Amino acid sequence: MRTEPRLRVARVRPDFVPKAVRHYLDHTAAGTSIRALARAADVHASTILRQVRRIENRRDDPLVDAALRRLSEHSDAASLSQQEPCMTKTPRTTAREEQQRIAAECSRALRRLMETGAVLAVAKDMEMAVVVRDAPDGSTTRTAVVGQDVAQALALNDWIATDDPDARIVKYRVTAAGRNQLRAFMANDENRATGMAEAPASFDHARVAAPAESPLNGLARRRDKDGKPFLSSALVRAGERLREDFELAQMGPRVTQDWDSFLTAGTTRTHSGASGNSPAAADARVKAALADLGPGLADIALRCCCFLEGMETTEKHMGWSARSGKIVLRIALQRLRLHYDSLGQAGKMIG
Template sequence: MNKPFKGRRVASVQAQPRGAGPGDLPADACRLLARLGEAGADARPDPLVEDALVIRRGGGGVSVGGGRFAAAAGRALAAADLATWNEAGTRLTITEAGRARLRRQAMPGDLAFAAQHHDLAVVEGGGAEPTLRNAAENPLAWMVRRRDRDGTPLIDAAAFEAGERLRRDMTAAALLPRMGSDFGAPRVDGGGPRDPASAADHVIAARQRVRGALDAVGSDLSGLLIDLCGFLKGLERIEAERRWPARSAKVVARIALGRLAEHYGLEREATGPDRGRLRLWRG
């Protein structure tokens, strides 16, 4: 690994007590692990600061608030098998053991063991209380974590967020089948789940957002997005049902999610002028 440019040094994580983080992991290493657990994130040696790491997200995208960490934090994660370096020693990524640790820490004590083996996530479906689902069953989560040979995810962070936003709107719009009964939902005489007049305002608004997103993507790709984001069908299943060639759904899904991200105004990299005007605010 090339030695970074010598500059000012950051404080070493070894100076912190071993009990600073959960499970005797240094606090700086815990914070670094949380950053590496974000979609498409990795850590690389800082070319301007000696013995330091910087966080980058979205494959080849720009760092958006990733921060800088001591290189000792990366060494601590690698020694604990929570993160691993590539062969060139230029990129540090989280391992499955690291993701399991984050899932275990994010859940209460009675759900910690289940979260370690299942990627539990909160689903906001517009109901009275949020529910949990296994995010490992979400093909979008698999695509954003799956990397090509050059280390680039199959989909970037903007495409992932676009797909998740469509899924949330479809759930809030009650367009997806419910698994089980909702005994807490209010019911009015003459109305019901099949009566459009009984739908709440937020349900109608969600349906309008879904319709607008699918119209913007186009009829040729909207069906794939419904299967991929709404019904969480894997790429192989989509190919089998549509009789597509192998590995073709990945290409079409990238195009569809890219159009969806454009509709939502999500971009892979931050854009704007090189320099902004200074303004003076006076009371």
């Protein structure tokens, strides 16, 4: 009687790895035949073959190639049996936390990449990638720092793509798949905020509204009566600094904390020199900055810089007259810039 060969699969399979990539790793790293993979997936062998060829053709992308090499290096086909789930030395709780971290970081990066003129810049031999955006005055503003593992997850899932993979500094832009995935992340965040989500952030698609561009970007393109930008690059950077900490703080266990309640109840002086990229440190820095601004200015900074609320909506919520919000916002950003300048190196963007 003929015995079917045992299905061998790659050892490391993080949840963010797409199915096609898993099949590619199972075939190239674990040595599983195309036919065996097709039987296990209940598809025709030609389907698996097309997936393998497509992933192989994507290895010109430096992020995709680096991700595949990293995953292949951790493969251990002999230790796995047919149909058994992939196991690592990492405890399940830690693996889930890592999945949540990757999902949160991907969501943060995609939000930034949705902004006009934003790209993810990746240089060889650099541990971190950066999201940069062209400013109206021709300068470049850095808006986020992204770890290589997160950048690789974005590329591996086709959420970002580049037209020039051989450049010294490779620039990636968000794809249609990336926009759809951001909607999924946002839907998950909304469910979690209402207590409806118990599972880790999903990598599936969802249909919710796409995020808006920061009001700061629109105001920076406007000109005042003297022909100068209504918001200077320095003021925009101050607002981006606040948003960076706000987004990092949202990754912590208090992701659903009520910031509106924090503001309307008044501000409390908090230590502003907390350093590091941890959610707790970022949370402390946000509260310190808002406390320095005080009620009113803190409200508009939080709404426009962090919640990306439009001017008309903010003016309505605050009970202000039309076209007065942008003046108050500029004053808030001027105060915010002074706050970060007073912190010295600790007040600069992270990374």
